[in-house]
Amino acid sequence: MTRTLPARVDVAIVGSGPCGAAYARVLSEQCPDATIAVFEVGPLLADPPGTHVKNIVDPDERARAQRRSEGPAPLPAGTPTDTNEGYATEAPRLVRPGTFLLASGYRQPGQDGLPGAAMSSNVGGMGAHWTGACPRPGGRERIGFLPELDDLLAEGERLLSVDAHAFDDAPFAGEVRKRLSGALDDERAEDRRVAPMPLAVVRHDDGRVTWSGSDVVFGEPTRANPRFTLVPEALVTEVVVADGRARGVRVRDLQDGGEHVVAARFVVVAADALRTPQLLWASGVRPRALGRWLNDQPQTVYAVRLRDVDTGPEADVDPREQPRIVAQSGVSWVPYTDEDPFHGQVMQLDASPVPLADADEPEPGTIVGLGWFCAKDLQESDRVEFSDTETDPYGMPAMRIHYRLTEADSASIAAARDAVRRAAAALGEPLDDRDPLTFPPGASLHYQGTVRMGETDDGTSVCSPTSRVWDVAGLYVAGNGVIPTPIACNPTLTAVALAVGGARDIAAALTPEEN
Ligand code: FAD
CATH class of the missing domain: 3.50.50.60 (FAD/NAD(P)-binding domain)
Structure with a gap:
C-alpha cells in the first residue's frame, strides 16, 4: 500500500x-x-x-x-539473521x-x-x-x-x-568508588570527583529500570x-x-x-x-x-578482579546475560579535568568490551572493566570527504576519511594507558599479564x-x-x-x-x- x-x-x-x-x-x-x-x-x-x-x-x-x-x-550469505553470531x-x-x-x-x-x-x-x-x-x-x-x-x-x-543514582545499591559500586576516590580525588574540584555515572535510564513504578x-x-x-x-x-x-x-x-x-x-x-x-x-x-x-x-576519542580498556571483596548473596545475579538493567549494572565515573585529561568509566563487565582471560570464571560483579577516553588533538585536515562521482550503498555521495593521530595524540594515548593502570591498581589485580588494550580509531563511536x-x-x-x-x-x-x-x-x-x-x-x- x-x-x-x-x-x-x-x-x-x-x-x-x-x-x-x-x-x-x-x-x-x-x-x-x-x-x-x-x-x-x-x-x-x-x-x-x-x-x-x-x-x-x-x-x-x-x-x-x-x-x-x-x-x-546485504549480509554475507548464510549469516544467521536472528542471533548474535557472525559479528566481528x-x-x-x-x-x-x-x-x-x-x-x-x-x-x-x-x-x-x-x-x-x-x-x-x-x-x-x-x-x-x-x-x-x-x-x-x-x-x-x-x-x-x-x-x-x-x-x-x-x-x-x-x-x-538521566539519573545518577539509579544503581547506588549495586554490589561493590560503593567500594569501587571509595578505592578510586582514594587514589584520584585529592586535587579535584568537588564536581569533578569520582562519582556514579549519570545514566539515561527510566525507573518504573514496579522497580524495573530500562534504557x-x-x-x-x-x-x-x-x-x-x-x-x-x-x-x-x-x-x-x-x-x-x-x-x-x-x-x-x-x-x-x-x-x-x-x-x-x-x-x-x-x-x-x-x-x-x-x-x-x-x-x-x-x-x-x-x-x-x-x-x-x-x-573521535581514542579509547583504552583494561580489566581487573576486585581485591579483597566479600562475594555475598548480593552478587548472585550474573549481569552479563541480562538484557535488562540489573543492580549489577552500576557504572562509576572518573570525570575529565584539564590536569588529568581523560574521561574514565568503570563498570561491571556486562557493559564492557574487555575480553576475559581464557578460562576465567568470574564471581558476578567482581570483575570490572575500565575504559579511558582521550580528547583528540583537533586538526582541520582530519575530515570526511565526499565524492561527486561515487556513491555509497544508499546512493548518497561516497565518503572518504582522512584521519591521523598526531604526536600529541600518541603522547595522550600513552598517558591514558598509564592512567588506566594506576586506577586499576587501586581496585585490584589485572586478570592476566596483558597490557591495556587501545582500540583502533573510530571504535569509540563518538x-x-x-x-x-x-x-x-x-x-x-x-x-x-x-x-x-x-x-x-x-x-x-x-x-x-x-x-x-x-x-x-x-x-x-x-x-x-x-x-x-x-x-x-x-x-x-x-x-x-x-x-
Ligand atoms: P544517531 O543516533 O546516529 O541517529 C541518526 C539517524 O539519522 C539514524 O537513525 C540514521 O539512520 C538517520 N539518517 C542518516 N542519514 C539519513 C538520511 N539521509 N535520511 C534519513 N535518515 C537518515 N553515547 C554516549 O553519549 N554515551 C554512551 O554510553 C554511548 N554508548 C554507546 C554504545 C553503543 C553500543 C553505541 C552504538 C553508541 C553509543 N553511544 C553513546 C553513541 C550514541 O548512541 C550517539 O552519540 C547518539 O545516538 C547520537 O545521536 P544522534 O541523534 O546525533 O545520531
Whole structure:
C-alpha cells in the first residue's frame, strides 16, 4: 500500500536518533500549532518508536531488531539473521550489534584512518543501541562561548531521563568508588570527583529500570501531538535550498521507491556526524569547514578482579546475560579535568568490551572493566570527504576519511594507558599479564566536529551557537558533529543539549511576538 507523505510541514527533521527526537520534543512542547515531520532512513523496530533494543526481552526479537539496524548492505550469505553470531569482535575492525561499519574509504594510505567508523540505521538511531552514559563536559571540554550551556545540559538531562543514582545499591559500586576516590580525588574540584555515572535510564513504578532511547526523548508530548509525523524507511537525498533559504527536503520512500518533495519552513539535519555533512554536501551546501575537524576519542580498556571483596548473596545475579538493567549494572565515573585529561568509566563487565582471560570464571560483579577516553588533538585536515562521482550503498555521495593521530595524540594515548593502570591498581589485580588494550580509531563511536558550531562565521565552523548553518536561513544541524571542542566524555548529552538550543531558536521564530 502506498503511504502518503505530508506535502508541507513547518519543520522537517532528518534522522530519528536522540538529537532529531530532541527537536521534535521541544517543538511539540513549545509550538503545539507547528507541523513537524521526522524522516528516518531505517526501519521502525518496536513500539513505542525509538525503543532501546535492550528493552526487548525476547532474545530472538532483540537480535532481529539489531540486524535490521545495520544498514543497506546485504549480509554475507548464510549469516544467521536472528542471533548474535557472525559479528566481528576482533581488532582492528570492531563492530557492535546494531551498527554497521563504513565499508570502504575509512583509511587512506599512510594514515591512521577510522577503521571503527560505524553507523546505525533505524528509528532511534544509535540511541537504540547505546550504553546511556551521560556525563557533563568539564574544563576545556566545555563550549566557552555558550553562557547558557548548563541550562541546556539540564534540559538535555530531562529529555534523556538521566539519573545518577539509579544503581547506588549495586554490589561493590560503593567500594569501587571509595578505592578510586582514594587514589584520584585529592586535587579535584568537588564536581569533578569520582562519582556514579549519570545514566539515561527510566525507573518504573514496579522497580524495573530500562534504557532510554529516542522513545524517551520523544516522550508523550511528541507522541500525543496530532501535528507530528514519523516517517520510517524514508531517505532524505537533498535539502532543497533556494535563494539562500532551506525550502524543504527531497525524500525517497524506500517502501515503494517514490520520490517526494516535502516543503518546510525549517529543516533540521540530525543524521549523525558522518551523514549530516554528507546530506549538506549532496544539497550543494558546502562551507569550508564541512566534514573537517573530524575527531573521535581514542579509547583504552583494561580489566581487573576486585581485591579483597566479600562475594555475598548480593552478587548472585550474573549481569552479563541480562538484557535488562540489573543492580549489577552500576557504572562509576572518573570525570575529565584539564590536569588529568581523560574521561574514565568503570563498570561491571556486562557493559564492557574487555575480553576475559581464557578460562576465567568470574564471581558476578567482581570483575570490572575500565575504559579511558582521550580528547583528540583537533586538526582541520582530519575530515570526511565526499565524492561527486561515487556513491555509497544508499546512493548518497561516497565518503572518504582522512584521519591521523598526531604526536600529541600518541603522547595522550600513552598517558591514558598509564592512567588506566594506576586506577586499576587501586581496585585490584589485572586478570592476566596483558597490557591495556587501545582500540583502533573510530571504535569509540563518538565522532565529532564535522558540522561544528562556532561563535562567528570565520571559516572554521559550519553553524552558529544555535546550530543554524551559516549562510542558509532555516537550516539547522544536530548531533555530535556540532560539538566544536575536543571532548573526551561521552558526547550524546552535550549534543542533545545543543539540539535543545537549536529547537528553542526555531520555536522563537515560529512563535508570533506578542504586542
Ligand atoms: P544517531 O543516533 O546516529 O541517529 C541518526 C539517524 O539519522 C539514524 O537513525 C540514521 O539512520 C538517520 N539518517 C542518516 N542519514 C539519513 C538520511 N539521509 N535520511 C534519513 N535518515 C537518515 N553515547 C554516549 O553519549 N554515551 C554512551 O554510553 C554511548 N554508548 C554507546 C554504545 C553503543 C553500543 C553505541 C552504538 C553508541 C553509543 N553511544 C553513546 C553513541 C550514541 O548512541 C550517539 O552519540 C547518539 O545516538 C547520537 O545521536 P544522534 O541523534 O546525533 O545520531
